Amino acid sequence: MHRIDLTTARLDRLRHQPLVVADQPTIHEIEGTGAATCLQGLLSVDVIAPGPGSLCYGALLTAKGMIVADYWVVRGEDRFVLVTERAAREPSVAAFRRLLPPRLARLTDRTDHWEARWLIGADWPARIEAAFGVRPAPGRAVTLEGGPDPLWLAAAPTPERAPFRYLLVGSSTRCQAADDRLTAAGVGSAEAADLRAARVMAGVPTLGSDIDDKTLPQEADFDALGGVSYQKGCYVGQETVARLHFRGHPNWVLRGLRFGPGGPIPEVIESEGKPVVRIGTVVALEDGTGIGLGRVRREFEPGARFQAADRVVTIEALPLDSAPLDAPGTAHRGDEKRQGPDA
Numbered sequence: 184m185h186r187i188d189l190t191t192a193r194l195d196r197l198r199h200q201p202l203v204v205a206d207q208p209t210i211h212e213i214e215g216t217g218a219a220t221c222l223q224g225l226l227s228v229d230v231i232a233p234g235p236g237s238l239c240y241g242a243l244l245t246a247k248g249m250i251v252a253d254y255w256v257v258r259g260e261d262r263f264v265l266v267t268e269r270a271a272r273e274p275s276v277a278a279f280r281r282l283l284p285p286r287l288a289r290l291t292d293r294t295d296h297w298e299a300r301w302l303i304g305a306d307w308p309a310r311i312e313a314a315f316g317v318r319p320a321p322g323r324a325v326t327l328e329g330g331p332d333p334l335w336l337a338a339a340p341t342p343e344r345a346p347f348r349y350l351l352v353g354s355s356t357r358c359q360a361a362d363d364r365l366t367a368a369g370v371g372s373a374e375a376a377d378l379r380a381a382r383v384m385a386g387v388p389t390l391g392s393d394i395d396d397k398t399l400p401q402e403a404d405f406d407a408l409g410g411v412s413y414q415k416g417c418y419v420g421q422e423t424v425a426r427l428h429f430r431g432h433p434n435w436v437l438r439g440l441r442f443g444p445g446g447p448i449p450e451v452i453e454s455e456g457k458p459v460v461r462i463g464t465v466v467a468l469e470d471g472t473g474i475g476l477g478r479v480r481r482e483f484e485p486g487a488r489f490q491a492a493d494r495v496v497t498i499e500a501l502p503l504d505s506a507p508l509d510a511p512g513t514a515h516r517g518d519e520k521r522q523g524p525d526a
Contacts, residue, residue, distance in 0.1 A: 217287025445494025
């Protein structure tokens with residue numbers, strides 16, 4: 184479980200103000216005559232159909248369909264830029280070096296020399312145009328600075344389910360120059376904790392807390408995030424993902440969580456002696472309440488409540504972005520009132 188401590192005012196700021204978070208995530212550049220075909224056979228999302236100048240979200244999976252890393256994928260005319268968590272750098276590089284044929288798709292790890300800027304919050308259209316003179320449509324990407332030192336500006340493909348509205352990615356020099364443009368356009372600065380809270384509100388899971396090495400894409404809500412294609416051809420892990428989609432259902436699903444005031448938040452909530460909620464990321468507020476993400480047994484739908492020690496935990500639908508910040512009311516214990524199709 185990963186805990187973030189924020190004030191209610193700071194969380195509310197994420198809903199209403201334009202903010203930029205400077206970040207140094209894992210960034211890969213993949214180019215070559217076979218880059219598109221190779222990535223199409225590796226990632227869970229269709230990277231070919233959107234065409235050049237696009238942004239999509241997907242994952243690299245194991246042969247058994249488990250998530251290795253999730254990526255925001257910017258596609259240019261002759262290259263792809265993949266952005267993921269810093270913690271995913273080593274497994275991501277190792278997998279691509281093993282799976283990509285270098286004659287067709289060359290991997291360059293840009294992590295040490297490139298940066299990202301996550302433009303989060305609200306009130307962006309006029310400011311993005313004031314800063315850069317363009318406003319990409321959802322799911323589209325443009326090059327602000329070309330050549331060997333590019334700067335990409337991409338718009339979230341599904342704004343209601345993305346933790347950001349726009350993404351800037353490129354060399355450190357280009358990103359730092361873009362900071363001045365954003366400041367001049369009246370954009371405030373935010374921190375990594377704010378970005379993590381934005382992910383929680385949007386319902387986007389994070390590697391290492393909401394996603395582990397046994398998580399399937401459907402368990403991480405990748406269907407709603409647009410992170411899985413069931414129409415394109417085969418890719419690594421596709422058999423498991425497709426079989427689950429067409430013939431079954433995940434036993435665990437990603438849900439929002441709301442915490443009433445109380446003592447320590449448990450990592451696992453049980454009902455009838457069995458785990459039914461595995462808590463991943465928690466945003467703890469100064470009044471003792473909070474919100475978070477967790478994997479929940481599928482039979483417990485939004486509205487179900489649990490009494491975890493002296494704290495009430497309510498299951499919420501995603502995204503949490505528009506939900507009120509007040510605490511939930513009195514709850515029944517999970518073993519007394521179970522809400523779901525199997526209740």
